[in-house]
Amino acid sequence: MVKFPKHKQTILHFALSFCILIFAFFITNTAHAAKLFFEPSTAELGISNEFEVTLLLDTENEEINALEGKVIFPGDLLELKEIRDGNSIINFWVERPIVGLNNQIIFSGIIPGGYLGQKGLIFSVIFQSKNEGKGIIEIYEAKAFFNDGKGTQAKTEISNLQFLISKDVSGFEFETLKDTEPPEDFKPQVARDSTVFDGRWFLVFATQDKGMGIDHYEILEESQRGSLQRLFQKEKWQVGESPYLLKDQKLKSYIYVKAIDKAGNERIATIPPHNPLKWYENYENWIMVIIGIITIFVIFLVLWVRNSKIKYQKSK
Amino acid sequence: MITTFLYSKKNITITIGFLILSLLPCLIYAALQEASIRVLVCGDGVCSSNENCSICPADCGICPPAGGGGAYVPPAPQTIVNFSGRAYPKSIVTLLKDAQITATTIAGSDANFQISLSGLSAGNYIFSVYSEDKNGNRSSLLTFPVSVTAGVTTNVIGIFIAPTIDVDKSEVKRGDNIAIFGQSVPAGEITIVVNSEEEFFVKTKADKDGIYLYNFDTSPLEMGEHFTKSKTAFGNEISSFSKAVSFIVGTKNVAKATPTKCPAKADLNNDCWVNLVDFSIAAYWYKRVNPPTAIDLNSDGKVDLVDFSIMAYYWTG
Numbered sequence: 001m002v003k004f005p006k007h008k009q010t011i012l013h014f015a016l017s018f019c020i021l022i023f024a025f026f027i028t029n030t031a032h033a034a035k036l037f038f039e040p041s042t043a044e045l046g047i048s049n050e051f052e053v054t055l056l057l058d059t060e061n062e063e064i065n066a067l068e069g070k071v072i073f074p075g076d077l078l079e080l081k082e083i084r085d086g087n088s089i090i091n092f093w094v095e096r097p098i099v100g101l102n103n104q105i106i107f108s109g110i111i112p113g114g115y116l117g118q119k120g121l122i123f124s125v126i127f128q129s130k131n132e133g134k135g136i137i138e139i140y141e142a143k144a145f146f147n148d149g150k151g152t153q154a155k156t157e158i159s160n161l162q163f164l165i166s167k168d169v170s171g172f173e174f175e176t177l178k179d180t181e182p183p184e185d186f187k188p189q190v191a192r193d194s195t196v197f198d199g200r201w202f203l204v205f206a207t208q209d210k211g212m213g214i215d216h217y218e219i220l221e222e223s224q225r226g227s228l229q230r231l232f233q234k235e236k237w238q239v240g241e242s243p244y245l246l247k248d249q250k251l252k253s254y255i256y257v258k259a260i261d262k263a264g265n266e267r268i269a270t271i272p273p274h275n276p277l278k279w280y281e282n283y284e285n286w287i288m289v290i291i292g293i294i295t296i297f298v299i300f301l302v303l304w305v306r307n308s309k310i311k312y313q314k315s316k
Numbered sequence: 317m318i319t320t321f322l323y324s325k326k327n328i329t330i331t332i333g334f335l336i337l338s339l340l341p342c343l344i345y346a347a348l349q350e351a352s353i354r355v356l357v358c359g360d361g362v363c364s365s366n367e368n369c370s371i372c373p374a375d376c377g378i379c380p381p382a383g384g385g386g387a388y389v390p391p392a393p394q395t396i397v398n399f400s401g402r403a404y405p406k407s408i409v410t411l412l413k414d415a416q417i418t419a420t421t422i423a424g425s426d427a428n429f430q431i432s433l434s435g436l437s438a439g440n441y442i443f444s445v446y447s448e449d450k451n452g453n454r455s456s457l458l459t460f461p462v463s464v465t466a467g468v469t470t471n472v473i474g475i476f477i478a479p480t481i482d483v484d485k486s487e488v489k490r491g492d493n494i495a496i497f498g499q500s501v502p503a504g505e506i507t508i509v510v511n512s513e514e515e516f517f518v519k520t521k522a523d524k525d526g527i528y529l530y531n532f533d534t535s536p537l538e539m540g541e542h543f544t545k546s547k548t549a550f551g552n553e554i555s556s557f558s559k560a561v562s563f564i565v566g567t568k569n570v571a572k573a574t575p576t577k578c579p580a581k582a583d584l585n586n587d588c589w590v591n592l593v594d595f596s597i598a599a600y601w602y603k604r605v606n607p608p609t610a611i612d613l614n615s616d617g618k619v620d621l622v623d624f625s626i627m628a629y630y631w632t633g
Contacts, residue, residue: 063459066625087440089461091415092595094602094624110595110624112415112631113444113459120461121440143621149559149581149629151614151622181437184414191593193585195608196600204596208414210439243596 034144063114069142114147179211393467401475449499
């Protein structure tokens, strides 16, 4: 057995310990990154194939509460058919994923309280292959933030998707998602703040859809509730986003918010007026009063005619 | 040669010693890990130890009839999620579904609570819970994703809400004591961490009302700002860490102002809640020039995702 001099032994002990420390540091600190990746990670497609690409988040044992980024795809090879954010871990979108200029899908949103998991669905995209060729669907400018109350940015690792489109690859049937469930129940709120819309009343709303995702919201303000108005006037639903500036700043209207998902399913939430109309301001009440007066007049007239007839017959 | 060196008896002992020293950070790290929430699914075909025929006939089979005749007609399956866990004795527990308040309940005197939600659509949900202690101090938000299947009962058990925490001084004279207090489960073992250049760990026990108090001697702390947080162990369960509370070690004692129920940050409309209204106000100013200082939470002159991240931490629903 080789006997090392004492100073060499000490050096070796330190070297070994240093290696172990580095290893321990490595295994405890590689977890301080958020991974954004696609599923599938690679794809081989025929021409005119529809396929779904899902963007996922692995938080690596840390709580992440906000993330943003861009997904860029080659427009000469792929056609974007649809973006689905149903079932997303993102509770509130700051920028809902939509396709913008240069085949970019920009997204940003938050998860209040944070998310910790290995396969958190952010959104998915349905593409159709157009031409033969090789390409990459890339993630750019990805940022994730720790749930620490300071907005500390986490290291972000990304994994792009490589694909091949070839006429030699046999096509496959893309399974269409059947979504018959309406969006989740929700409670819009009327609010006012001096910093928003010059201190005027606005409406806030948000809900989730567990199927294909929310397509858009529509808002209706009606001062008179009931079907009578609908006989004379077609309902004017306005497409809008939260926060939505209310037209009726006196808050005398019923407010309806319709959430419509990408399959066309609807959920309507209603807010009664904060300051309901006084009875004499509601024309429906006047219609009822007029109908009542006419009814009484008609009854009175019928009775009067009948009495007159009886009197006439008696006088004969 | 190194192998020969390692195999000598004396050197094995020394190496093991160094190994233990080297792995100490790992052991501390492991000790700080939190107990996980368990999600049991009634309807997954597995009759687990927490299920039986009465609470989960789908997995454990139908209970035999107690007597009498007649055919048993099982009821139509419902989509239900049951939540159970520990908060603080007689505290209000709030449940958030996808970041919006969906139910509240009051915990028992043993700090246990149970909430049941029905009529949900099948899909992935992010549920969160928090509670308020006797002083109205809110706990941190405990968040967990749950996948809900149509016609199946999902039991989320082992929820352990982090203790509340506060201190009696905003500034403490170095060498004086600072009281660190809060509420958790009755007789829970509280671990308090004081973050300094060196971390200090102290332990205390909560009383029958779940209240704990520890007078921490600030002598070993450096001058400057420090943070403290706590977690609870009860039986085999460990809570997550509480929010971190700051204090300054300086040259004088300054009593801390009476705590309010309002979140420390991100309550943009000052209604003591951080919710969709605040999110919408921030969303209005997102990427706009010259945002008001109250909305620019990190004071960098713009409203961007950093501000939303801060808001998401202080969220109350």
